[in-house]
Amino acid sequence: MTRPPTRPVPLSGPRFQTDPAGLYRQIRGEHGAVAPVVLDGDVPAWLVLGYRELHQVTSDPVLYSRDSELWNQWDRIPADWPLLPMIGRKQPSILYTVGERHRERARVVSDALEAIDPFVLKERAERFADELIDAICARGSCDIIAEYAMLLPVRVLASVYGFSDEEGPGLVTAMNDMINGQEGALEGQRHLGASMGALLAAKSAAPGDDVASRMLANTAGFTAEEVAQDLMVMMAAGHQPSADWIGNSLRLMLTDDRFAASLSGGRHSVAEAMNEVLWEDTPTQNVAGRWASRDTHLGGRLIGRGDLVLLGVAAANSDPQVRTDAGALTGGNNAHLSFGHGEHRCPFPAQEVAETIARTGIEVLLDRLPDVDLAVAEDALTRRPSPWLRGLTALPVTYTPTPALGAPR
Known part of the structure; x- marks a missing residue:
């Protein structure tokens, strides 16, 4: 009816x-x-x-x-x-291709991501997480969103895509400017596009063990422009939702008594909190x-x-x-639809990459700052005013100041 x-x-x-x-x-x-x-x-x-x-x-x-x-x-x-x-028109990325061309393109993306060594991925996520915490651990307070969650995913993704560590901070700034719609959004988009073009040119000349090289080496006949578009889509789609997944999960763990044990090193509760967020407070x-x-x-x-x-x-x-x-x-x-469904869903290897980055980010933070606590009342926390992506505007916390790794104790 x-x-x-x-x-x-x-x-x-x-x-x-x-x-x-x-x-x-x-x-x-x-x-x-x-x-x-x-x-x-x-x-x-x-x-x-x-x-x-x-x-x-x-x-x-x-x-x-x-x-x-x-x-x-x-x-x-x-x-x-x-x-x-x-909702773009005539965009050349994987998002708007259909039929067999889409399926072939999705296979190239999935194969390139699936070949990432999970131990290497976790090591890089831990390394960048430690680097970010080193910058804030001695202060005793920080905003987890601006100073951690919004910085970590793109650093890890850039590394496994093939960018050098030195290029990472610039890509973080460009990506966050694009997402937040700041005055520098257009410049951020240009920086990301130019960086991706330079990366593909370098990997065409000297391939490495990275996502960009594997996508360029595919035999499906995709152009460098198509590969660049798909890499930019993958980076954007992997960064903001993963950052929000970190922030939303930590908010839950800091405000819900069920997850109090996690703050003392309970790894199982981290996974439970992340799963609950995908059901109840999904970033997408x-x-x-x-x-x-x-x-x-x-x-x-x-x-x-x-x-x-x-x-x-x-x-x-x-x-x-x-x-x-x-x-x-x-x-x-895992029957939630937070990663989509059908042939246009988030590729399974991409889901695994996002989960590894988010979970590692949460675990490293709780290991390094075990007494982290919310610095404001729960009802003072605010979200972005968006119907599309749901995430906190800030997550202020306090903790016992600790020295950076390798610093004199």
Whole structure:
């Protein structure tokens, strides 16, 4: 049965920052598993809140395509539309390729990431984490988000991609400027693009044991520009969600008595906290997007050809039709949709890389600063006002000052 038309929900507002779970429950109660929404500039779209419906969309890449050229709203989109970096047109990256070309491209990415030695990855994550903690450990207080979580993932990713350690800090600045939309966002994008181009030129001349060299060596006929685009997508997709995964997990561990043992070295609780975050406080809240290749029905809604369909990951993870609070989290249940589903999901090797970086980052911090404690009341913590990626704006903590590694004690 098709639902009657209802007033669209603005995909903006303070509740995405303060109470997204309650907002998703309200939208589901008023609109069902698929809700009409409007983006910046009153641009219409559909938000899929149901777990089964989201599974259906991501399982059918022909009907619900990643080809943004299908969008029936392009004539309404101005050149300065703020969501263009997220919903781009004619972008050459893996995000917007479809069919066999996408599958081949995804295989190249997966193979290059899967070949990363897990011991080398963990060693580099530990080394960079120690380096960052050395800069703050003697002070007795810091902001974990700005001074740690937002610095670690891109340093590790840059290293395994093939960048030198000396290039890492510049890439951190460029990536964070791009993500935060600061005045330097355009310059950050240029720096990342130029750095990636220089990396690929160097690896073409002298390949190494790194992701960039392995992608260049593939036999699928991809150009250096395509490889550069995919590496930039992988770095952006791996950095911010991993940083938020670190921050959201540490917030949970510092504010929930169930995880108090973790602060004394309980490694098992770190994994439990990280898994719970993927269910209850996932960094990737909503994902754009899919486009209907023909008229169809979904969740009682008539979806028109070319309509934009948004994946409501956080809402689907909390869908009461498929889970209970206890059942979903028992035994590290991985049926959440935080990494996506279907052929456009986050490649499994990329998930493993992100988990290693995030878990190592948390464990090293707790090892080095074992009495770390929240410096403000829990209700004073704030989130970014975004419906897309959910993360803390700051996580101020205190701890007993300790010397840097190798410093005189």
